[in-house]
Amino acid sequence: MVGDRHVRAIAPRRIAAMDFDPLLLARLQFAFTIAFHIVFPSFTIGLSAYIATLSAMAWIGGGGHYRRIGEFWTRIFAVSFGMGVVSGVVLSYQLGTNWSRFSAATGNIIGPLAGYEVLSAFFLEASFLAILLFGGNRVPRWLHVMSAVIVAIGTAISAFWILSANSWMHTPAGHEMRGGVAYPLDWWAIVFNPSFPYRLAHMLNASYLTAGFVVLAVGARYLLAGRHVEEARTMLRMAIGLLAVLAPLQILLGDLHGLNTLKHQPTKIAAMEAHWDGSKPGDFHIFAWPDEKAEANRFAISIPRGSSLILTHDPNGLFPGLKDVPPQDRPPLIPVFFAFRIMLAIGFFMAPAALYGVYLWYRGRLFTTRWYLHAMAHSWWIGFVAVIAGWIVTESGRQPWIVQGTMRTADATSPVVGEAIAFTFALFIAVYGIVFSAGIYFINRLIARGPEPSEPGERGPRLGSALAGLGDAARSLAGRSS
């Protein structure tokens, strides 16, 4: 790799000693704003695809309930997308406010990738979202459906460029370093850098899973309450069908992504596995407390040679350990190790949960197995937590580098005093806290209100409408209708 050494960016200015550590504050603030932001795209990328599917189904004559479900989720989408947009605008400037030396050193590479995101996706989403939200009675039906599709494609294109830029920071390629500045040599190699295809597939799939589990949870909630039964069943069927394919696929994609990381960022893998000694096969620790000072794990409950088996497909296989690099080149172990376990646990919950849903569906009990519906109704949040945990793994796992092997995070900061960062950090927490609480409140209200009731005389879906009607009637009689 070209420039595989520690390079200082444009003449760093000496910052006087002070009480507030600008590096730590800049990192905390950025972690906070980016973790807040990722919640929304990871939901809206998946949800926009769902809305596009529903619009198309309604358009080709699938029945009025597809239109009502689509309109229902579009209202929730509008709130989430708005929060995603505003928190994303913040990030496009925070690269400069928090990481100006990183911007100066890598602007030649990161700049065009971010620029292509704005030009190819951001404008597209913003413009066609307006037609999707407000243009229902102003444009032809086909264009309204197309707008939903374009918004969905736009969100995926956004992810493409942003993840390309992010992946380049993990596996930089196609450039050379001159005087501490990265110069592009081969754009194809830069855009399709080694970790990009894996990260893109893993993240896009995570977005579809996140949205899928929210739809599943809302459908289950309605069924349990006996409300919007027709819509709830459709939500459940569509969600289960999608999740049964994507949740197992995610485990495979995660594995491939992990193997790619082992090849390019072995220290990150060592941190994820808390694997100290590279000369011995690695155990898989179900639980442990990695002790960075003692360079050992405490309280470990392990599957002997489990990690070696997963990572090398050989119980005696060797892979690099943490002790292979000096302590100052190791990532912080606690967040990486535990976030990885949280992500893993959720992944291994998602796949069997979805497959069991298919089994219930096949046996005709999907809508009546109440314990399953209860469990799913309470699982709306798991996708979000898995996404954030995954990002903690990959970003903390890259530390102490901001660009792997090329530029250290400590050399990337802006010449901004700690007090200013502390002040704006407090503002961010206050503003995002208010906005996030209000957003969750409004989304909950929209969910509580549910899809519009069907109009009398409207042709229902071809299957199951009579049954659903019976079910509704029975529940009303039983006095369970809310």
Added chain:
Amino acid sequence: MTAEWLLPLIWAGIIGAAVALYVILDGFDLGVGMLFPFAKDDRERSQMMASIAPFWDGNETWLVMGGAGLLVAFPLAYAILMPALYLPVIVMLLALVFRGVAFEFRELGARKSLWSAVFAGGSAVAALSQGVILAGMIQGIRVENGAFAGGALDWATPFALLCALGVPCGYALLGATWLVMKTDGPVAERARTQAKPLLVAVLLFVAAVSLWTPFAFPRIAERWFSLPNILYLWPVPLLTALTALVAWRALVRGRSATPFACSIGLFLLGYLGLVISSFPYLVPPSLTIWDTAAAPTSQSFMLIGTLVLLPVILAYTAYVYWVFRGRIGPGESYH
């Protein structure tokens, strides 16, 4: 004529155009937000909001384009300006967060007046911060060894205060004339009444900035008043005065689209004046567009895509404006 010379010039043009578009487009919707407190009731405010709801997201994207464009084409300028203008930039972003979410929250919530206040306040603070940022870019930034070398409050000057009041005033004028054009009934009538004092105030601010900058910054005085520059540049203030006159008459005579068009004209002339004052410096007084330019390969890689995508973006942006053409009547809202 080398690529190293030409590419930064082309990019300065593209980013300059993006910033101008941003100022005009988000300017009118921020302006509508600032006029919120003067509406009679929530029904009127809903009508005002409906006139901008389909457009604000696209409008704000030009701000992202400006930021990303700066990072693409002039990464060094981006890396100096952001830390130098750290506080106003962050405050602007947070204000935009508040007003952005207020669009949806106001429609959904029971407490409309709360989110109306958030929307108005967010719009005003965003506009005010942009005034400070503008001032920062005119008055200059301390740079040593290619990095910002000043303090966190360097931007806080009397001139920044002038701009912090002037920019919101200008946006309010854009917003008022937008409402004249895009709404019907009492909202439009009130906006017409508001536009007149706003127009006068904007002219006063333009005059104040035009007098202040050459006195305070010799490089600007030299740019405007040295020969032969003054021979080419004297039409700029004249055109400004003429545009203002046309705007005033259009307001008095009850024209609907002319006042908005003239407000845009005033903004473009003011913008042109600032470009004349600063060019080719991107980080005055030390760094030009060529000093801060990205590698030619980066600029040309991005230029290819821009030349293809920008016309497409302009086309569908125009299409969205066309789809949502016509006036919003009293009591109308999109939701």
